[in-house]
Amino acid sequence: MxxxxxxxxxxxxxxxxxxxxxxxxxxxxxxxxxxxxxxxRLIDLSRTGWQPLTVTADGSLEIAATCTIAELSGFPKPAHWVAGPLFTQCCRAFLASWKIWNMATVGGNLCNGLPAGPMISLTAALDGVCLLRSQSGALRRVPVADFVVGAGVKVLEPGELLRSVTLPARALGRRTAFRQASLYGLGRSGALVIGTLDPADGALAITVTASTVRPIRLRFPLPPNAEALREAVEYAIAPEEYYDDIHGLPAWRRHMTFRFAEEIRRELTEGSGR
Structure with missing residues (x-):
């Protein structure tokens, strides 16, 4: 346009x-x-020359804001990144054309702050931290889970820039489970829930997006039983935080959130006796 x-x-x-x-x-x-x-006026970021993806010395992954979805999806994931399949699952959640895949950026998806933004889902679930740069050059870091605070609402100040998102090495080594629902075969996500299980300490995390106006993170030092999980989701998400638009009514989004959270709990804790 x-x-x-x-x-x-x-x-x-x-x-x-x-x-x-x-x-x-x-x-x-x-x-x-x-x-x-x-x-x-548009301030063009295409000539910044930022490296799209960088594995740091400590094994973390730094994703430049200008990294495209195609670059992120095609990046070779080391075998020890147990969370590697989650990248493709979230990229595929775009249900986008070839043009969008090769032009849309990770930073743009985060900065739109839309509930169905799958890069928000991916980076929030893997403990991503945003690096923000002000017009003066000052830097600050904000967890992705705190970066988006409402539907299309972010903590960015006027003129502030999202420079990159860093995923810690520990998060990349976690087992993951992914669930997504849309009202239509090629429709926008109405609910997208991701679970991670840390092999180091057995902690379970559930990240709810798409069904809610902001990312919701639930962390459990040890995997809960079904009743405890349901109570935690009920407490964490206020009724008014379920999103309401043509892609799904709040009641349906709520139902799918509870269903997916329990499916993920079972998938990641299978064999644990819970």
Missing amino acids: DLNTVVEMCDARRRDTWRPGDAWLGGGTYLFSEPQPHLR
């Missing part, structure tokens, strides 16, 4: 004062999908 209110395109490598009507441009798959009458 033509953005006929935009009058200037700037290179993000050139520091400039942030103005009302500015927007960061990554892949542009959202910006150019619908009218943006409030925009006057």
Whole structure:
């Protein structure tokens, strides 16, 4: 879609004062999908030269905000990354065209903050931490689970940039379980629940997205039984936090959340006697 209110395109490598009507441009798959009458200037991130994916010295994975979905999906995962299959599962949750896969960015998906954003699901479930950079160059780190605070609402300050997301090495070694539901065969996610089990201490984590307006993380030092899990989900998610749009009513999203959480508990704790 033509953005006929935009009058200037700037290179993000050139520091400039942030103005009302500015927007960061990554892949542009959202910006150019619908009218943006409030925009006057786009700050293009395509020439920043950020390495899409970097394995750090401690074994963590740093994902640049400009990393595309295709790059993330195609990145070779080491055998010891037990959580490796989760990357493909979340990338496939886009149900996107070839064009979207090769243009949409991880950072753009997070910064849209939509409940169905599968990169939010992936990075929140694997204890991702966002690195944010202000216009002054100051840096701050925010867990992905705290980065999105509502449907389309993030903790970004005006002009602040999401530089990268880092997934810790320990999280990459966890067993995972993935459940997703849509009302239609090729529809947007109405519920997406991910479980992780830490082999080091037996801790279970359940991450609820798509059905809720923000990521919900539940952590259990030891895997709970079915009743304890249900009580924890009930307590953690307020009724008004279930999302309501054409892709699913809150009651259905709530039902699928409880169902998926229990399925994941059973899958990851099979053989534990619970």
